[in-house]
Amino acid sequence: MNEIQAKICSMTKEDFANLPRLGDEGVWWFNPNRDTFRSLVIIPTGEEHDSGFQCMEFALIDNDGVAICKVGGISGVIVIDGIGGYGINGMSKALKLSNGQPVVIPHGWSIDCLPCGYLRLFVNSDCSLTLERPYWNGSTFEIFAEENKK
Numbered sequence: 733m734n735e736i737q738a739k740i741c742s743m744t745k746e747d748f749a750n751l752p753r754l755g756d757e758g759v760w761w762f763n764p765n766r767d768t769f770r771s772l773v774i775i776p777t778g779e780e781h782d783s784g785f786q787c788m789e790f791a792l793i794d795n796d797g798v799a800i801c802k803v804g805g806i807s808g809v810i811v812i813d814g815i816g817g818y819g820i821n822g823m824s825k826a827l828k829l830s831n832g833q834p835v836v837i838p839h840g841w842s843i844d845c846l847p848c849g850y851l852r853l854f855v856n857s858d859c860s861l862t863l864e865r866p867y868w869n870g871s872t873f874e875i876f877a878e879e880n881k882k
Contacts, residue, residue: 739797740773745848748775748791751802759801762792768860768878770795774810774851781808781871790873793852795860803863807873810853812841814874839877 752759773791781787789805840856855861859877 740771740793740799740852741847743799743846743848745850748773748799748802748848748850751791751799753805754792754801754803756801762800764792764803764863766862768795768862769793769800770797770860771852771854772861772875773799773846774853775802777805779806781806783808785809788873792861804873806871809872811872811874812853813839813876841877 754762754764769792771793773793775789775791777787777789779787785808787805788807788810789802790807791802792800794800839859842854842856844852844854846852853875855877862876862878863874
């Protein structure tokens with residue numbers, strides 16, 4: 733187990749519950765529309781969503797395996813790489829084949845289960861994650877993979 737995994741794996745449900753929420757004092761520096769993070773942990777809230785499913789909140793985890801803050805809380809669904817998987821800018825920004833056909837680059841999304849029982853969502857090592865407003869406070873939680881600039 734590497735150091736990053738050890739940090740995340742040592743967190744308890746209580747540790748996650750005690751994380752500050754985005755916008756709380758001490759978290760003013762983080763902007764999920766601009767700043768990237770490496771993974772997120774899915775935390776059930778115990779509250780029922782209008783859909784009948786349980787609401788979720790999310791702990792954002794930085795590149796060093798340190799939890800930054802919590803977001804969400806009223807989300808009943810996670811949408812990965814935008815509606816349809818077309819990315820943050822949709823089909824208008826997709827790559828085009830020589831015949832003009834749009835092509836979406838897939839990302840290697842993975843989920844694992846932390847010792848505390850929460851699920852962690854992450855992408856391959858060449859990507860970071862971003863959120864798009866208003867989705868990090870809405871009923872639908874949209875998360876996007878962003879290719880790291882090299």
